Amino acid sequence: MADLILRDLVKTYDKTQVLHGISLNVHDGEFVVFVGPSGCGKSTTLRLIAGLEDATSGDIEIGGRVVNNLEPKDRDIAMVFQNYAIYPHMTVRKNIGFGLRSSKKSREEKNKRNEEVADILDMTELLDRKPNQLSGGQRQRVAIGRAMVRDPAVFLFDEPLSNLDAQLRTQMRLEIKKLHQRVGSTIVFVTHDQVEAMTMADRIVIMKDGFIQQVGTPAEVYHKPANTFVARFIGAPSMNMLPGRVNGGAVKLHSGFDIDVGGKLDAGREVLVGVRPEDLHPNEEHAILEGDVSVCEPLGHETLIYVGTGGSEVIAKADGRVPPKVGERVRLSALPENLHVFDAKTGEALV
Template identity: 70%
Template sequence: MATVSIRNLVKAYGKTEVLHGISLDVADGEFVVFVGPSGCGKSTTLRMIAGLEEVTGGDIMIGDRVVNNLEPKDRDIAMVFQNYAIYPHLTVRKNIGFGLRTSKLSKPEREERINEVAAMLSMTEYLDRKPGQLSGGQRQRVAIGRAMVRDPAVFLFDEPLSNLDAQLRSQMRLEIKKLHQRVGTTIIFVTHDQVEAMTMADRIVIMKDGSIQQVGTPAEVFHQPANAFVAQFIGAPSMNMLPARYSGGAIKVAGSSIAIELPLPDGSELTVGIRPDDLIVSATPGVFEGLVSVLEPLGSLTLAHIDIDGADIVAVADGRTPPAVGSKVHLAVETANLHVFTPDGEALR
């Protein structure tokens, strides 16, 4: 087990800088998830930690060693790849054992270790099969087993669940989380799926365009997003963003006025963010009123798209008694649940 520290990490391909000096400390045994849209630099960061990409600038430390110039094999890490990277011509046993090739264990010890890992992943009965005879989830488990067998200080996961179907993905999500609780090894996990990040992480690192936007627990990044990007990226459906203006101790937004104290001069331009589940659809007059344009039933709840003063707002309505399309509805929101951002996206509250 080990800590991982990143100091001002920079990556450039020729003149194009793709990672602009990021810093992060991962505690021993922590489960950290890097999340962000495609091309944000999360996978590059992970591959640099693994030693598969060279470091352009800054330092990577695993434990108390700077590993910038160490070969991947000398970093005491293991990695699970998106396409599993398990060898189709080898049996599950040999695939899992591949990571032990260079270990100093004796043959019976290796066998024991492979069996132990296989048992932990419920793969014992598949040990003599080849990957072609396994399902997607089982292949993923082989890939994890291959990483686990070496008992590394840090596990690196590079979008390991993106090739699985939705049901299997949520099942594997849970399994990986349980595994972490059992073995307690430091995990750095990369995904583009914010649900994966929220459900698994001790801490989430949200990245965009080669910079870290926010680091925090799932609750922190959800309830106190650092900027408009984080606010919209985390949470599904996405946060509603409405242009607004501050004047006279109130925010003027979508034809309504909400009294609130902000440290801003009168007439400042703002963006107001409201999560769909903080908007309460009601029959009695609230803050906003508008016409229901589209309904998206999800079973226990229904997403209602409401046209307010030309702006499309998503609100969560009851699943059993949703408002009718075309009907006029009132929306209430607690002032405490309002997010306010400056025009360049920084969170004010």
């Protein structure tokens, strides 16, 4: 186990720059999740850490040594791939043991380690099967086993759950988290699924277009998003953005309402007021919006309502038992502490 430090990582393919100076400090034993839309550079960052590709500039440090010029096998890392990449012509035992092929341990030690890992992953009885006799979740466990057997300083996971069905994904998510708590190794996990990121991570790294947008605990990125991208990306349904202009101590929304956002802002500044659907409810008092319900999505304990507010549509949450009806005019309110204000031009958080 060891710290992983990225310093100003830049990656350029021909003339296209895909990573623009990524710097990050992953502490020993920490579970860090890289999340972002397709093409944001999260997988590239992981491949640079693994040594499958060379960084154009910048340093990667694992356990106190710069590994830029080391082969993947010498970096003390193990990687789990999206497609599992377990070898179809080998049994589970051989697949798991494959990670130890180049190790200098004795045969007994290697066998013992294989058994240990199989035991931890609860697949001792599957050891003599071939991959085509396993289910998707079991194959993924074999892939994890092959990584674990080497006892690496850093585990790298490249979207390992995206090929599983929803139920299995939830289950594997839990298993990986438990595994981390048990083994305590440093993990870098890449995903495009913000729910995976929120549920598993100690810290989340949100990326877009080759830049880190924000690094923080799940609570931080949810409650204090650094910009509109993070605010919209984390949380589902995503945050409503209401355009307005600063007017004295308040923001005058284009829809006509005045909101006290409780902060000092330059008068006349164009802003976006962000409010999460779960913080926006039908309520006559302290209303910040008014509009007609266009769609209702009952979820049982609550109902999502889509409300047209003069040109734009916002999503709010209403009570599950007595939801408003489609076409009904509703006033929506939110508590001032649940409002986020962003600069309309730069998207940066202001309050």
